[in-house]
Amino acid sequence: MAFGLRKRGPSNFERAADGSMTLVEHVRELRNRLFRASLAILVGFGVGIWVAGPVRVLLSQPYCQLPGSQLPDGRCNFVQLGPADLFLLNLKIGLWVGLIIAAPVWLYQLWAFIAPGLHRNERRYAYVFTALAAPLFVAGAVLAYFVASKGLEFLLQISGDDINTTLDITRYISFVTNLLLLFGVAFEFPLIVLMLNFVGIASAKRLLSWWRVAVFIFFAFSAMVTPTPDPFGMTALALCLCALYFAAVGVAFLNDKRRGRGKEVYAGLDDDEASPLESDREPVEVGQPVETVTPVDAPEPVTRPRPIERRYDDIT
Structure with missing residues (x-):
């Protein structure tokens, strides 16, 4: 007990x-x-x-x-x-x-x-991002698995019929695993977009205004990191990243609506735009006369303190 x-x-x-x-x-x-x-x-x-x-x-x-x-x-x-x-x-x-x-x-x-x-709200965001990170990584790896087949078919067709191509098993497996890892990590980019919105760095309208730059970066990134020179893998990765970006922007719009962002007084103005000033001039009324202030009486003299009794201390 x-x-x-x-x-x-x-x-x-x-x-x-x-x-x-x-x-x-x-x-x-x-x-x-x-x-x-x-x-x-x-x-x-x-x-x-x-x-x-x-x-x-x-x-x-x-x-x-x-x-x-x-x-x-x-x-x-x-x-x-x-x-x-x-x-x-x-x-x-x-x-x-x-x-x-x-x-x-x-x-x-x-x-x-x-x-x-971490704070409680930071731990809650971490739970959400972790729950989304695993499916996104798996989706990128599955896409890379199918892209690898198309890329190898394109490369083998270029070599021609007069060349006998035999692949090294070690280099081939490294090629496929690197492709899976690369596509899986690339699919985590929407989480960065959501993080920028959830912490208040970028609103949904601002993220949507960056869509041209984002599409260009996605295609350039896909062209550089895709190990196969075929257009199929680059286009598939870039289109999937664009779709995930616009989906993340949609979630950002819902988050801004839930938090009431965009309803502030100066929400519709740019950072370098001056706020509107009202041009209506109201006439200023004549002030009321101030009454005469009566003088303050002189203070009375302060009596001198009595002498301290030395026979007693602070305790007694």
Whole structure:
């Protein structure tokens, strides 16, 4: 019964939020969270090594589905330049898969260490952005998976029929994974637009007025970062970024309407535009005469204080 009545002290989250946790305790907490995250990644790495073969086959499908990319026995026409290339490739794939499988654990450990230093509204925004970041990244990776097939088809057609093309399995998998990562990160750009609006840096009208610059930047960015020179991948990435930008601007309009932005007195004026002045001049009425002030009587003399009795101190 004594254990049931014992009052529990504040948790580590509460102590870190109110600043009562010492520096040594912060370092100890960071060490524990890094250990848990590393342990989760190690377990995920073991699972990733187990499924590295099927994942490698899945990543090879954009090339294996192209005509002329298979051997007579049905296998993909890949080569291995070094004796340990395939082994190292499986380790690399296992690490990527392990990071994805252990993502809920190490992301939670990272968030639990950072969250006490944020305000409540900042933590709420972080929840929303995190919930949107994962689907956007997956959508970008799926788009890159289909773009890789079109890009490889374009590149193989350019080489001609007189050249026998055989791809190195290590360089090919690196090409596909870099493309997936690049498209996934590019799809996170709308979150930056929403962040600018939610923190009050840019309104929805201002974001909409930047649409020409945004479209130009999207096409230029897609042309520079897309590893394949075919127009299909660049156009697909740029059009998806434009669609996500306008969707983010629509969400920004809803946020401004909810917060009542744009209803201020000078909301319709530009920063360098002068406010309108009223030209109607109202006549000033003649002021009323001021009454004569009576003089103030001289103060009475102050009586001198009585002498202090020295026989008593401050206490008695």
